[in-house]
Amino acid sequence: TIIALGGLLYPILVKEKYPDNFSMGLVTTCGSVGLMFPPSLPLILFGLISGANVDKLFIAGILPGIFIIVLLSAYSIWINRGIPQQRHAFSWGEVLRALKGAAWELPLPFIILAGIYGGFVTASEAAAVTAFYIFVVEVFIYRDLSLTKDIPRIARQSMVLVGSIVVIFAVAMGFTSYLIDEQVPMKLFEWIRTYITSKWVFLGVLNIFLLIVGSLMDIFSAIIVVVPLIIPI
Known part of the structure; x- marks a missing residue:
């Protein structure tokens, strides 16, 4: 989570003139939230070692994960209440442009939750469905990744991990x-x-x-x- 989102969020926090200590602490602390949601390797490993049901572990991690998110959000708002921030007027045009830009990402959480709670897939299978969905979107729709150049490199890095x-x-x-x-x-x-x-x-x-x-x-x-x-x- 830190590797995936830290490089994206930390520069934005610095650009908005949040304190460096707060920005770095927030990014590293939020990394633990990723452990609560699929596909979490530590939860899968815990299930294998303890004999617990991995699907139930993923479901059990949802409420604690949301609770941590709420606490971190409340703390971030409170601790930075004195920092002046540039305000932007609300614009439906910007909202629609943002929704259009994230048209392929927005359905993903609903697909995962509908699949798990609808009984169509298990939590571990939902992780595989998520990976396949992202693969299709990045390679064939956005074309941000090359099937012949980037995918072998990513697969090699994943194998090392x-x-x-x-x-x-x-x-x-x-x-x-x-x-x-x-x-x-x-x-x-x-x-x-x-x-x-x-x-x-x-x-x-x-x-x-x-x-x-x-x-x-x-x-x-x-x-x-x-x-x-x-x-x-």
Whole structure:
């Protein structure tokens, strides 16, 4: 999300004279919102490791994602209330031109939601439908991408990303298997049951632990290593 939207949004925020710290913080913080919606690789990986239904994970992430969006929007408006902004008069002509310019992008969210909630596709299948829709629009309608030049380059870059995840997955799974063989989850469970009796204290400690793990490990390694330890508890 940061790579896809940061390069587009950050220059606009700077151009509108928002503080650099705020602009950079907003772009990087909003990157976490992308994890809540399909096609989110961390959610898919979490489902594979924990055995949870990936479709239900995607559906469960919608409300928290919207909640984060509302909070960030409210905070952005409040923190920048003293910054003078150039006002533009409302124009239906500009609205129609904008709608016309985004005519192929606007139906996409409705297609995804209608497909998922209408029972036509699962959440993971909706991600594939989204990718195919964007491919058709970019290559054959807008012609921003060349089928012979750009698509092989994008596919190669995607393979590098997915390949790195596979390597991380293999190493982390080996480490996880070692922890399970040594009965680390059960020992950890016994320690927690002995010293922590309140579920609220446990949730607080768990969140602090996840914060530390997230500061030291990338999200894919953290999911593979930590989830098998937490699920039994």
